[in-house]
Amino acid sequence: MSPITASLNSELIHNSEILEVRELTPRIFRMRFHNSFLARNSLPGQFINIKVNSEYNPLWRRPFSIHQINSGENWADILFKVIGKGTDELSRMNPGESLDFIGPLGNSFTIKPDSMKVAYMVAGGLGIAPMLILGHALLKLEIHPMLFYGVRTESEFCCLDDFESAGIKVHLATEDGSRGYKGFVTALIESTLRDMPSTTGIELFSCGPNPMLLPLGTIADRYNVPCQVSLETLMGCGVGACLGCGVKANQNELKYLYVCTQGPVFNSNEINLSE
Amino acid sequence: MSDLKVNIGNLTLKNPVLTASGTFGYGEEFSSFFDINDLGGIITKTITLKPRVGNPFPRIAETPSGMLNSIGLANVGVDAFISEKMPFLKTLNTAVIVNVAGNTVEEYVELISKLEDSDAEFDGYEINVSCPNVKEGGVLFGSNYNITAEITRKIRKATQRCVIIKLTPNVTSIGDVAAAVEQAGADSVSLINTLIGMAIDVDTRRPKIACITGGLSGPAIKPVALAKVFEVSKRVNIPIIGIGGIMNYQDALEFMMAGATAIEVGTANFIDPAISSTIVANLHNYCISHNIRHVREIVSSIIA
Numbered sequence: 001m002s003p004i005t006a007s008l009n010s011e012l013i014h015n016s017e018i019l020e021v022r023e024l025t026p027r028i029f030r031m032r033f034h035n036s037f038l039a040r041n042s043l044p045g046q047f048i049n050i051k052v053n054s055e056y057n058p059l060w061r062r063p064f065s066i067h068q069i070n071s072g073e074n075w076a077d078i079l080f081k082v083i084g085k086g087t088d089e090l091s092r093m094n095p096g097e098s099l100d101f102i103g104p105l106g107n108s109f110t111i112k113p114d115s116m117k118v119a120y121m122v123a124g125g126l127g128i129a130p131m132l133i134l135g136h137a138l139l140k141l142e143i144h145p146m147l148f149y150g151v152r153t154e155s156e157f158c159c160l161d162d163f164e165s166a167g168i169k170v171h172l173a174t175e176d177g178s179r180g181y182k183g184f185v186t187a188l189i190e191s192t193l194r195d196m197p198s199t200t201g202i203e204l205f206s207c208g209p210n211p212m213l214l215p216l217g218t219i220a221d222r223y224n225v226p227c228q229v230s231l232e233t234l235m236g237c238g239v240g241a242c243l244g245c246g247v248k249a250n251q252n253e254l255k256y257l258y259v260c261t262q263g264p265v266f267n268s269n270e271i272n273l274s275e
Numbered sequence: 276m277s278d279l280k281v282n283i284g285n286l287t288l289k290n291p292v293l294t295a296s297g298t299f300g301y302g303e304e305f306s307s308f309f310d311i312n313d314l315g316g317i318i319t320k321t322i323t324l325k326p327r328v329g330n331p332f333p334r335i336a337e338t339p340s341g342m343l344n345s346i347g348l349a350n351v352g353v354d355a356f357i358s359e360k361m362p363f364l365k366t367l368n369t370a371v372i373v374n375v376a377g378n379t380v381e382e383y384v385e386l387i388s389k390l391e392d393s394d395a396e397f398d399g400y401e402i403n404v405s406c407p408n409v410k411e412g413g414v415l416f417g418s419n420y421n422i423t424a425e426i427t428r429k430i431r432k433a434t435q436r437c438v439i440i441k442l443t444p445n446v447t448s449i450g451d452v453a454a455a456v457e458q459a460g461a462d463s464v465s466l467i468n469t470l471i472g473m474a475i476d477v478d479t480r481r482p483k484i485a486c487i488t489g490g491l492s493g494p495a496i497k498p499v500a501l502a503k504v505f506e507v508s509k510r511v512n513i514p515i516i517g518i519g520g521i522m523n524y525q526d527a528l529e530f531m532m533a534g535a536t537a538i539e540v541g542t543a544n545f546i547d548p549a550i551s552s553t554i555v556a557n558l559h560n561y562c563i564s565h566n567i568r569h570v571r572e573i574v575s576s577i578i579a
Contacts, residue, residue: 056494060342239304241299241300241304244335256328
């Protein structure tokens with residue numbers, strides 16, 4: 001009698017061939033892998049949850065934003081920074097090896113081509129990751145996005161060529177002033193909005209650390225522009241089961257929203273990042 | 276074919292694989308990954324009388340071969356459970372076991388009565404007297420075998436459905452608690468709930484979870500869980516459901532050999548959402564390749 005196998009009916013569980021692992025700037029890597037489902041179906045802001053090895057260390061999967069997809073060549077990219085054991089192991093994987101992941105997971109940035117005239121993408125640090133797939137999606141809808149991108153120092157910038165070659169205008173900010181605007185990218189976006197005769201039709205799309213997203217939401221309110229933010233957080237499961245990845249909802253009664261399934265993208269008014 | 280069926284009280288499970296409460300949502304969350312009907316049954320997230328938002332964040336932390344959690348029984352509450360979650364659960368062709376918890380003995384009874392009086396279709400209860408992450412009830416009840424027995428007796432009177440008491444390992448003698456619960460009329464005991472644990476970030480000197488301590492689960496606790504199942508198997512005649520770090524079918528077999536009639540897959544669902552279904556398939560294959568006609572032959576088959 002032949003062995004039976006579990007009746008997996010999911011298009012979300014994958015083992016994909018790694019095509020390339022490249023260090024773009026010190027400790028920031030881009031991994032490209034073959035996967036036609038992801039290449040065709042991923043939406044900007046969605047993520048994949050990777051098991052970096054088959055051992056119990058690390059135990060959990062690690063979530064990564066989808067950075068770029070190519071449906072013609074059937075590949076997808078993620079961008080990651082080596083921080084701990086999980087990302088270190090990931091950075092040491094080689095082309096030809098198999099990548100165990102679940103995805104695409106989570107919701108996505110909402111693009112409303114009718115009401116939106118100008119899209120400002122605001123990225124802080126590794127928050128650049130989902131901006132390329134978003135930029136490509138906006139261009140497809142004939143919306144010309146602009147990228148505002150802040151890091152600590154010049155050497156941390158990555159994938160600028162990818163945005164420029166797509167025809168996306170890039171505005172840079174560094175905290176130490178080594179390149180572009182000196183200061184936080186939030187200050188750069190505020191001065192840009194301040195100089196506009198009208199902010200009607202502008203929307204902000206953002207990803208970065210919470211200390212950047214919090215003031216960005218305030219700025220968006222001040223200039224009355226819609227602002228979507230993609231959150232980065234610790235995740236246990238990525239599928240809405242462990243309830244480990246909550247963010248406070250912006251309402252009087254205490255309520256949490258879960259980043260993995262109700263996010264990672266939220267309207268800045270929906271959530272309260274102030275703690 | 277091998278017969279995978281096992282009995283827990285008046286309940287016949289099509290196979291011994293269940294999903295542990297709090298690791299499988301209300302079932303629907305996992306329906307996009309595999310056919311849930313492949314399982315012996317599912318155990319819901321703990322339901323309480325009133326909705327609970329749960330504990331502050333961070334609620335989870337990864338530890339060597341394990342994880343800490345202090346979710347604090349975040350759930351929709353029994354009314355929303357009946358109206359919003361039951362319609363999906365009703366469509367399943369597998370056992371549905373509702374996990375319940377209360378702050379007081381009376382609350383357990385009120386909660387059960389509410390479910391009994393509703394038109395909800397389900398097969399049994401798992402009684403959570405072992406959550407380490409709530410201020411009232413939970414492990415405070417479970418570590419006192421008089422109270423645990425009292426809760427069991429009252430619930431036994433309130434329902435004909437299968438009653439499983441979920442036990443905490445954070446006690447001096449889990450065998451004593453199990454024996455008390457059996458005498459009070461429980462159909463089964465499930466064990467172990469999480470072990471109380473903690474972790475500290477040495478850079479910030481802050482605990483890695485906001486509530487300081489939490490419940491440890493995952494492969495790290497499997498040897499402890501196995502020993503507890505073995506210990507309890509010497510003390511009770513009712514079926515035992517083994518829980519604690521089961522990641523694959525070999526782990527499931529170990530629990531069964533130590534004395535468990537069925538098992539619950541918990542933390543592993545977070546890492547591989549379809550793992551419980553894979554375990555069912557592999558258990559079946561193991562039985563075939565080892566000429567085991569009925570999976571229940573494995574129960575307590577340890578040679579010691």
